Amino acid sequence: MIDVYTANTPNGIKIPMALEEMGVPYTLHMVDLGMREQKAPSFLRINPNGRIPAIVDRNVPDGEQGLSVFESGAILLHLAERYGSLIPQDTVGRIRALEYLFFQVSGIGPMFGQAGWFRRHAPDVAVGLTRYREESARLSAVLEGRLQTSPWLAGSEYSIADIANFGWLRVAAAYVGMDMSPFPAVQRWVDAIEARAATRRALKAMTA
Ligand SMILES: N[C@@H](CCC(=O)N[C@@H](CS)C(=O)NCC(=O)O)C(=O)O
Numbered sequence: 001m002i003d004v005y006t007a008n009t010p011n012g013i014k015i016p017m018a019l020e021e022m023g024v025p026y027t028l029h030m031v032d033l034g035m036r037e038q039k040a041p042s043f044l045r046i047n048p049n050g051r052i053p054a055i056v057d058r059n060v061p062d063g064e065q066g067l068s069v070f071e072s073g074a075i076l077l078h079l080a081e082r083y084g085s086l087i088p089q090d091t092v093g094r095i096r097a098l099e100y101l102f103f104q105v106s107g108i109g110p111m112f113g114q115a116g117w118f119r120r121h122a123p124d125v126a127v128g129l130t131r132y133r134e135e136s137a138r139l140s141a142v143l144e145g146r147l148q149t150s151p152w153l154a155g156s157e158y159s160i161a162d163i164a165n166f167g168w169l170r171v172a173a174a175y176v177g178m179d180m181s182p183f184p185a186v187q188r189w190v191d192a193i194e195a196r197a198a199t200r201r202a203l204k205a206m207t208a
Pocket residue numbers: 009010011012033038050051052053070071072073105109
């Protein structure tokens with residue numbers, strides 16, 4: 001069994017989405033970010049960075065508790081390797097999956113996150129909002145280029161790279177205020193992922 005500590009956010013939905021695709025059983029623990037449960041000492045023992053998502057994989061021995069993992073990219077990679085799916089086995093496909101996974105955790109996540117933060121909390125600070133929104137659009141254009149020529153980010157297979165990027169692109173218009181019209185291939189890809197049965201199950205579980 002895997003314990004998943006998460007919330008209904010772009011980073012938080014990644015892990016239930018992956019586990020639903022894999023058919024691996026898990027228990028959801030919804031963390032109330034507004035109540036700052038992610039900063040509680042009991043949670044910091046699982047993720048010293050005090051953020052969601054995090055997991056405890058009780059199928060992997062590590063002391064008495066099982067293996068705790070934080071950082072969504074590390075969790076997705078652990079699950080793909082341990083449970084043998086959502087990452088291509090061939091060298092080219094695997095490296096493409098890793099590229100777009102790292103691209104998300106180092107680029108899309110931080111830039112979209114900051115753009116959304118400035119939009120919500122400091123919309124008058126034009127230099128901040130403009131900087132992060134433009135960078136978000138630039139990164140989206142990279143995804144657009146890839147998805148114009150490939151059905152999925154890793155190539156022909158749906159993978160952890162798609163799952164990692166999906167949550168942020170899904171909320172780009174609503175959260176970041178981004179104009180999605182220059183990114184039709186990204187929009188088609190978002191719609192295709194949203195229509196997957198595993199995605200629908202994960203999103204339903206998160207809001208139940
Ligand atoms: N790089 C981290 C980012 C995690 C992250 O920023 N999580 C947000 C929710 S999407 C969070 O926990 N925010 C609450 C906080 O910072 O206290 C990952 O990919 O796991």
